[in-house]
Amino acid sequence: MPLRTTLDLVFALHNISPELASHGWYFCPHTPHLPIPQLLPESDSHCILLRCPLLYRFSRNSHGMPLRASFFQVVRQPIMPFTGHSQRQAVTLTQDGAIAYLLCGVTTEPILASVRHLIVAGVRLVLTGSARQDMGGIGMRIAQIAPLYEAVPPKLYGGTERVVYALTEELVRRGHDVTLFATADSQTSARLVPMAEAGLRLSGIKDPLAYHIAMLEAVYEQADQFDIIHSHVDYFTFPFARSVTTPTVTTLHGRLDLPETRRVLARFPEQRLVSISYSQRLPVADLPLNWQATVYNGIRLEHFPFRPEPDDPPYLAFIGRISPEKGPTIAIEVARRVGLPLKIGAKIDPADRDWAEEHFLPLLDTPGVEYLGEVDERQKAELLGGALALLFPINWPEPFGLAMTEAMACGTPVIAFPGGSVEEVVRDGVTGFICRSHTVEEMVEAVRRVEQIDRAACRRHVEQHFSAQAMADGYEAVYERVLAGERVLTRANGHASIADLVRPTRTISLATGHTTSAAQRGQIERNGKMAATAEAQP
Numbered sequence: 001m002p003l004r005t006t007l008d009l010v011f012a013l014h015n016i017s018p019e020l021a022s023h024g025w026y027f028c029p030h031t032p033h034l035p036i037p038q039l040l041p042e043s044d045s046h047c048i049l050l051r052c053p054l055l056y057r058f059s060r061n062s063h064g065m066p067l068r069a070s071f072f073q074v075v076r077q078p079i080m081p082f083t084g085h086s087q088r089q090a091v092t093l094t095q096d097g098a099i100a101y102l103l104c105g106v107t108t109e110p111i112l113a114s115v116r117h118l119i120v121a122g123v124r125l126v127l128t129g130s131a132r133q134d135m136g137g138i139g140m141r142i143a144q145i146a147p148l149y150e151a152v153p154p155k156l157y158g159g160t161e162r163v164v165y166a167l168t169e170e171l172v173r174r175g176h177d178v179t180l181f182a183t184a185d186s187q188t189s190a191r192l193v194p195m196a197e198a199g200l201r202l203s204g205i206k207d208p209l210a211y212h213i214a215m216l217e218a219v220y221e222q223a224d225q226f227d228i229i230h231s232h233v234d235y236f237t238f239p240f241a242r243s244v245t246t247p248t249v250t251t252l253h254g255r256l257d258l259p260e261t262r263r264v265l266a267r268f269p270e271q272r273l274v275s276i277s278y279s280q281r282l283p284v285a286d287l288p289l290n291w292q293a294t295v296y297n298g299i300r301l302e303h304f305p306f307r308p309e310p311d312d313p314p315y316l317a318f319i320g321r322i323s324p325e326k327g328p329t330i331a332i333e334v335a336r337r338v339g340l341p342l343k344i345g346a347k348i349d350p351a352d353r354d355w356a357e358e359h360f361l362p363l364l365d366t367p368g369v370e371y372l373g374e375v376d377e378r379q380k381a382e383l384l385g386g387a388l389a390l391l392f393p394i395n396w397p398e399p400f401g402l403a404m405t406e407a408m409a410c411g412t413p414v415i416a417f418p419g420g421s422v423e424e425v426v427r428d429g430v431t432g433f434i435c436r437s438h439t440v441e442e443m444v445e446a447v448r449r450v451e452q453i454d455r456a457a458c459r460r461h462v463e464q465h466f467s468a469q470a471m472a473d474g475y476e477a478v479y480e481r482v483l484a485g486e487r488v489l490t491r492a493n494g495h496a497s498i499a500d501l502v503r504p505t506r507t508i509s510l511a512t513g514h515t516t517s518a519a520q521r522g523q524i525e526r527n528g529k530m531a532a533t534a535e536a537q538p
Helices: 006-015 017-022 110-119 129-135 159-173 208-221 234-241 259-267 278-284 328-338 350-365 377-386 402-409 440-452 455-465 468-484 516-524 529-534
Strands: 025-029 046-051 054-060 066-075 089-093 100-104 141-145 177-183 191-196 228-231 248-252 272-275 290-294 316-321 342-347 369-373 389-392 414-416 432-434
Touching: 141 159, 141 208, 159 177, 159 402, 159 468, 177 208, 191 208, 208 234, 228 234, 228 468, 234 248, 234 259, 248 468, 259 278, 272 278, 272 468, 278 290, 290 468, 316 328, 316 377, 316 402, 328 342, 328 350, 328 389, 328 440, 342 377, 350 369, 377 402, 389 402, 389 440, 402 414, 402 455, 414 440, 432 440
Parallel strands: 025 046, 141 177, 141 228, 177 191, 228 248, 248 272, 272 290, 316 342, 316 389, 342 369, 389 414, 414 432
Antiparallel strands: 046 054, 054 066, 066 100, 089 100
């Protein structure tokens, strides 16, 4: 039933009081002449106390004394800024918009627990961007689980950790309460929970999986402290996610075409998944997976300043990892044929060392080829910004390819072989060239035409589709959609449940006036032939 007045709320709470008691809650309308301690149950139950127009939540501390953890103010308008007790507040709407609750309180753990797990489960209005700041919104309690191979952000190579950094910083900026599980040497504006002393790859740790399993156990021990858990460690999370009620969203950052990966995914069809490109899903399109969205990786644009002109004399660039599927030997041959220097900033993994010693390192004697080794983000921005073009001659289903967006952010066009996400990230003829024949000859011809590309168009393309802001928009929409489907209290013993009091509602953006889900779909379904194909996927 719709809650239109404070009295409606009293009756609704009274009707479900048996169910509340079964979950450790105690409801009592306030009697001014009765002291608060006498209203509280002697057990560890929480107490909901109504004194029109305020709704309080109490519990006892370790000494048995009552604590006022938070309160609600009931208002008559759908949206009304509230200035009193403005340390933290959020807005929620019932479906018909007849009433709104402004939830206020001090920054202690019980606040959001009492709010989200009781009265307004499923109908929170999540404020985005400037609207949240204008309303003083508290946002969501989000756990971000980062891989431990590198620090966040990585000191050198590390695409996934760099993405986690950009997302975490943007979510914090928007007012969310973010906890980052990562290495102790990570740098973040969020609350950092260290899970390893430093990045495992550079530390020489022999069993990195052990650290990740220990981290996941630590995260899920405190799962009830979060509204949502966002994992970036792939399928390691799945068994843990099954053991708690807090929803988990897992972004799959790697390739999905390996039979071993299919085997795991098929065993966990209920897990909420996010892909980083539409093409990434294609190898497992026949599996009944629970895809929530495709959200493209984003970068912090301020770390990759725009360069309207390349260096003079010009050079070509190759960034990433020295391995056969990345095509560094092809890049060297292209540069040799067009007579331009090639600067290579890339790491050599132990697994690729033998191949590199046989096929790559001997080519470093080629005139004009300069191998810089593994570069940090500042060096990478300088290398990409000064380049005439980034060569990206891959031979594998690239899940995303962060180097392409970093190059275009600097204004540098990308010349690539098709594969995986390339056709979603690069606009052929606008931000670079896609050499569909997979030949050195076509890539050589593309280099000769690359000055036709408008470097400013490359920058605009990244600003619109691959910025940290665009990525955070996409993930906020995913979080909202997942939380809107969650119910903490269910029907029991024939009594009405909390779910009957507040129905799921569409999410409304105060900034635009449109449904957020529609807005976000428009931002993550865009250029590339793969988008139309992937829309038909589950």
